[in-house]
Amino acid sequence: MRISRTHLTRGGLAALSGLLAGCAALAVAELVSTAVRPEAGPVTAVGGAAIDRTPAPVKDWAIRSFGESDKLVLQLGILATLCVLALALGAVALRHRRTGAAGVLLLGAVGAAAATGRPDSTGLADGLPSLAGGVAGAAALYVLIGRLTRPRRTAARDDEGGWDRRGFLIAATAAAAASGGAGMLGRTVNSRRGQGAVASRAGVLLPRPASPAAPVPPGARLRVPGISSFTTPSSTFYRVDTALVVPRVNAGTWRLRIHGKGVRRPVTVTFQDLLERELTERDITLTCVSNEVGGPYVGNARWIGVRLADLLREAGVKPPSRGGPADQLVARSVDGMTLGTPVEDVMDGRDAMLAVGMNGEPLPFVHGFPVRMIVPGLYGYVSACKWIEDIELTTFDDYDPYWVKREWAREAPVKTQSRIDTPKPFARPTAGTVMVAGVAWAQRRGVERVEVRVDDGPWQPADLAAQATVDTWRQWSFPWKATPGGHTLTVRATDRTGAVQTEKRTRTIPDGADGWHSVVVTVD
Ligand SMILES: Nc1nc2c(c(=O)[nH]1)N[C@H]1C(S)=C(S)[C@@H](COP(=O)(O)O)O[C@H]1N2
Ligand SMILES: [Mo]
Numbered sequence: 055m056r057i058s059r060t061h062l063t064r065g066g067l068a069a070l071s072g073l074l075a076g077c078a079a080l081a082v083a084e085l086v087s088t089a090v091r092p093e094a095g096p097v098t099a100v101g102g103a104a105i106d107r108t109p110a111p112v113k114d115w116a117i118r119s120f121g122e123s124d125k126l127v128l129q130l131g132i133l134a135t136l137c138v139l140a141l142a143l144g145a146v147a148l149r150h151r152r153t154g155a156a157g158v159l160l161l162g163a164v165g166a167a168a169a170t171g172r173p174d175s176t177g178l179a180d181g182l183p184s185l186a187g188g189v190a191g192a193a194a195l196y197v198l199i200g201r202l203t204r205p206r207r208t209a210a211r212d213d214e215g216g217w218d219r220r221g222f223l224i225a226a227t228a229a230a231a232a233s234g235g236a237g238m239l240g241r242t243v244n245s246r247r248g249q250g251a252v253a254s255r256a257g258v259l260l261p262r263p264a265s266p267a268a269p270v271p272p273g274a275r276l277r278v279p280g281i282s283s284f285t286t287p288s289s290t291f292y293r294v295d296t297a298l299v300v301p302r303v304n305a306g307t308w309r310l311r312i313h314g315k316g317v318r319r320p321v322t323v324t325f326q327d328l329l330e331r332e333l334t335e336r337d338i339t340l341t342c343v344s345n346e347v348g349g350p351y352v353g354n355a356r357w358i359g360v361r362l363a364d365l366l367r368e369a370g371v372k373p374p375s376r377g378g379p380a381d382q383l384v385a386r387s388v389d390g391m392t393l394g395t396p397v398e399d400v401m402d403g404r405d406a407m408l409a410v411g412m413n414g415e416p417l418p419f420v421h422g423f424p425v426r427m428i429v430p431g432l433y434g435y436v437s438a439c440k441w442i443e444d445i446e447l448t449t450f451d452d453y454d455p456y457w458v459k460r461e462w463a464r465e466a467p468v469k470t471q472s473r474i475d476t477p478k479p480f481a482r483p484t485a486g487t488v489m490v491a492g493v494a495w496a497q498r499r500g501v502e503r504v505e506v507r508v509d510d511g512p513w514q515p516a517d518l519a520a521q522a523t524v525d526t527w528r529q530w531s532f533p534w535k536a537t538p539g540g541h542t543l544t545v546r547a548t549d550r551t552g553a554v555q556t557e558k559r560t561r562t563i564p565d566g567a568d569g570w571h572s573v574v575v576t577v578d
Contacts, residue, residue, distance in 0.1 A: 064148065064202055064217065065145060065148065067202055067222065068144045068145050068147060068148035068199060068202055069141040069142075069144040069145050070144065070226070071144045071147065071194075071195055071198035071199055071202065071226070072140040072141050072142065072143045072144020072145065072147065072154070072195060073137065073140050073141060073144065074194060074195075074198060074226055074229045074230060074233070075140060075143070075144070075158055075191040075192070075194040075195035075198065075229070076136055076137065076139075076140030076158075076191060077229075077230070077233040077237075078187075078190050078191050078194040078229055078232065078233045078236075079096075079158060079161070079162065079187035079188060079190055079191025079192075079194075080096065080097070080136075080187060080233075080237065081187075081190075081232075081233040081234070081235075081236040081237035081240065082186050082187045082189075082190035082191075082233075082236055083095055083096050083162075083165070083183040083184055083186060083187030084183070084236070084237050084240030084241060084244070085236045085237070085239055085240035085243075086182055086183040086186040086187070086240075087183040087240065087244065088240050088243040088244050088247070089182075090179050090180060090182055090183055091176065091180065092244040092247065092299055093172075093174065093180075093298075093299050093389070094169045094175075094179070094180040094181075094182070094183050094184075095169075095183050095184075096162075096165035096168075096169070096183060096184040096187060097129055097132050097133065097136075097298075098129075098298045098299055099165055099168040099169035099172060099180070099184065100132055100164070100165055100168045101125070101128050101129055101132055101298045102168070102172050102296070102298055103168035103171060103172060104128060104132075105128070105296050105298075106172070106173070106296075109460075109461075110460050110461040110462065110563050111563070113460075114344065114561070114562055114563060116128075117294075117344050118346065121350070122292070122293055122294075125298055128298075129298065136161075139157075139161065140158075143157040143158055143195065144195065144199075147195050147196075147199040148199060148202060148203070151196060151199050151200070151203065152196075154195055154196075154199065155192040155193070155195050155196040155199075156192070158188055158191040158192040158195055159188045159189065159191075159192045160188075161188060161191075162184045162185050162186075162187050162188015162189065162191065162192075163184070163185070163188060164184075165181075165183075165184030165185075165187065165188070166180075166181030166182075166183075166184040166185045166188075167181070168184075169181050169183070169184055172390060173390030173391070173392070173456070174388070174389045174390025174391075175390070194229045197225055197229075198222065198225050198226060198229065200225075201217065201218045201221040201222035201225050201226075202217050202218075202222055203217065204217060204218045204221070247302075248302035250304045250306075251302035251303055251304045251305070251419075251423075252302065254304045254305040254306045254424070255305065255416050255419070255423055255424070257305075258305060258325075258329075258410075258416040258424075260329075260333075260358060260410065260411045260414070260415070260416065261329055261333060262333075263332075263333040263334060263335035263358055264332035264333055264334070265332070265333070265334045265335065266335050267335040267336050267337050267356055268522070268523065270284060270285070270337065270522050271520040271522060272520075273519055273520035274519050274520040274521070274522045274526075274528075274529070275519065275529070276491065276519045276529045276530075276531050278476065278489050278491040278529075278531050279476065279489075280475055280476030280477070280478070280491065281475045281476060281491040281492060281493070281529055281531070282473075282475050282492070282493050282527075282529070284354060284519075284522070284526075284527075284529060285337070285354055285355065285356060285413065286353035286354050286355055287413065288355065288412050288413045288415065288418050288421065290353075291353040291355060291412075291421065292342065292350055292351045292352070292353050293420050293421070294342045294344060294351055294434065295391070295420075295440060296389070296391060296456075297389050297391075297441075300419050300420050301387070301388050301389050301419070301441045302419055302423075303388055303423060303424055303441055303443075305325040305416075305423070305424040306325070308324065308325050308424050308425065308443070309322050309323070309324060309443065310322065310323050310408070310425065310442060310443055310444065310445065311443070311444050311445070312365060312366065312369050312371075312445045312447075313444075313445075313446060313447070314380060314384075314445075314446040314447035314448050315379045315380040315447045315448055315449065316370070316371055316372060316378045316379040316380045316447055317369045317370060317371055317447050318369065318370025318371075319368070319369050319370050320369065321365065321368065321369045323365070325410070325424050325425065328359075328360050328408060328410055328425065329410065331360050331364075332360075332361075332364075333358055333359065333360060333410075334358070334359060334360070334361050334405060334407060335356060335357070335358040336356070336357055336405045336407070336430075336523070336525065337354060337355070337356050337357075337522055337523060337525070337526045338354070338355065338357055338405065338428055338430045338497070338525045338526065339352065339353070339354040339430075339495050339497055339525060339526050339527045340352070340353055340354075340355065340428065340434055340438060341433055341434065341468050341471075341495065341497070341566075342433060342434050342435070343433035343434070343435050343436075343462065343466055343562055343565065343566045344562050345471075345562065345566075345567065346562060346567050347471070347473075347559060347567050347568075347569045347570065347571050348473050348474070348571035348572075348573075349473075349567075352471075352473075352493075352495065352527070354526055354527050355412050355413050356412070356413050356414065357407060357409040357411065357412055357428050358409065358410060358411035358412075358414075359407035359408050359409035359410050359411065359425075359428065360407060360408045360410070361405070361406070361407055362400050362406045362407055362408055362427065362429075363400055363401045363403075363406060365408070366383075366397075366400065366401060366447075367401075371397070371401075371447055373397050373398045373400075373401040373402070374397060374398055375398060378397065378447075379449075380397055380447035380448055380449060381396060381397055381398065381449050381450055382394045382395070382396065382397065382447075382448050382449055382450045382452075382453065383395045383396075383397050383400055383445060383446070383447055383448075384445070384446045384447075384448055384453055384455055385427055385439035385442050385444070385445050386439070386442070386443060386444040386445075386446070387439055387440060387441040387442055387443060388441045388443050389441060391439065391440075391441075391456055392455035392456045393427075393435060393436060393437065393438070393439045393455055393456070393457070394436060394450070394453070394454075394455040394458060394464065395427070395429055395432065395436055395437050396465060397447065399429060399431070399432060400429060404429070404430050404431060404498065404525075405428075405430055405525065406427070406428070406429040406430070406437075407427070407428050407429075408425050408426070408427060408442070409422075409425065409426050409427070409428045410424065410425055417440075421440060422439075422440025422441050422442070423441070425441075425442055426438060426439060426440040426441070426442055427439045427442055430497050430498060430525035431467055431468055431497040431498035431525065432466060432467055432468065433466045433467075433468055433565075433566060435457045435462060435466070436457075436463075436464075436465065436466045450464055450465075461563060461564055462563060462564050462565070463564040463565035465565075466565045466566060467498070468495065468496070468497045468498075468566070469496075469555075469565075469566045469567075469568060470494075470495070470496040470499070470501075470547055470548070470549045470553060470554075470555045471494065471495055471496075471547065471555060471567075471571075472492060472493070472494035472495075472501075472504055472530070472545045472546060472547035472555060472570075472571060473492045473493055473494070473545070473571050474490060474491075474492045474543060474545050474571055474572075474573045475491055475492040475493065476489065476490065476491050476492070477490065477543075477573060477575050478573070479573050479574060479575075480574060480575065480576070481573075481575045481576075482575070482576050482577070482578050483536055483575060483577055483578070484536075484577070484578050485536050485537055485538050485577050485578065486535075486536060487533050487534065487535060487536070488533075488534045488536040488577070489531055489532070489533060489534070490506055490516075490531065490532040490533075490534050490543055490545075491529065491530065491531035491532065492529070492530060492545060492571075493527045493528065493529055493530070494527060494528050494530055494545075494547035495526075495527035495528070495547075496524075496547065496549035496550070497524065497525050497526075498524055498525065499524060499549040499550050499551050499553075500521055500523075500524035500528075500549060500550040501518070501521060501527075501528040501547050501548075501549060501550070502547075502548045502549055502550045502552070503515065503518070503547065503548040504516040504518060504528075504530040504545060504546070504547050504548075505545070505546055505547075505548075506532040506534070506543060506544070506545050507543070507544045507545075507546075508534065508541055508542075508543060509541055509542055513546070514532070516530040516531060516532040516545070517530065517531050517532065517533075518530050519531075524550070530545075536577045537577060538577050538578065539576070539577060540574065540575070540576050540577075541574070541575055541576075541577060542572050542573070542574050543572065543573045543574075543575065544570050544571070544572040545570065545571050545572075546570050555568075555570065556568045556569070557569065557570055
């Protein structure tokens, strides 16, 4: 009985040693990452590598199931996996001390491989945090297990079997304290690193645009409770990107290089250079290709920036239609993302811009501070590079950017879509007049007509708000004479080319979802 309890206790303490070793590893990795880059830390690196390798359908499912918490879920998943592995390695180490320690080292090596393999990796140094963490964790486990397996030095007060309780307690406490200290120090230094960027953003004063946005026509904003506001506030604007750590770029040291095929004069511009140029301000609706029919990944903001076509022309770039050799513009961000945009689209007169502001303020960090691209009419993944730092003129034949390597289409103009914002699915409105309302978008073409259908009845025209520009979404409403019982409300839009939103539902992969949005309600 006594022996078996001792075994139980020792097994538990061995598992605890594994956990402590894991904590030591993560803490040391965090501390060392301050000397390399915070993004090179093991959890971020493994998470990033997982995102890079996730098959498109799985990623689509993750976005659908977890929405914008997908990254948090991923990191918690990695931490949970690490916990299980750490507990197991602790147990292994009780039998085979070296094997357990080697296991911890191996995990460090996996982290290092993930970090150096990321598209934004700056070299082998990115592997250092994980390697150092692995060594520290292995050492901690080796020492702790040593206390559990070493016969006590003096038999005097220890009556529970042959191991060094006092030694273990001291070593475990020391490991926990050292990990806590190292981890906290690393955290503090890493968060300080972003302070320069935060200060640079606070110091930005956006000049008045040479070409201001046309005032939003009064009729473009409907006053229907529950409808999406015409301008989406930046704080609720959707966010879609692969960044586990939001890049904090200092505007003072930021540079953008434009180079590649057909560039006669390569250009490098600073943030100040951009602010000193003529600025253009426009309302533009941005849409994500991962937006399901009726989904939330669409927003309309007032962007201010420099016309990209002007910069390209100054660099000597010609669109393919005028004999230019490059048909694809590849934008690269500080976090290694690549997005490919047709050069023709950027230079065809639309308001493609390098945006420096959103809704009257410098870009929020999550939306790409200091500079991002915005191209009306194209899904974000082929146009809206955040934290941009490089533009390369190339061809579609020569280069596949990040998402194209992962089954998404090379070219992806936004599809005509409409959404019912109110009533919400499964709402229980009372019989009488119920306001059905929402938004419809067909960037570059404009929305001509929106129709609503109740159950299998005829399509009925909705009342349209004024169309601000062809690049913005358009609000609509429909006063419905609701009768008691269950009803299905369906909406469809027609764009100004006369094309009607298609009925057949398609997946978001490879070039955006098609289909009609329906909402089921029960009228009381
Ligand atoms: N650097 C970077 N830029 C990016 C992305 C990204 O993952 N990394 N995602 C793109 C996608 S898929 C979309 S839809 C838009 C979303 O911009 P938002 O997050 O500001 O709404 O950013 C685009 N720009
Ligand atoms: Mo997207």
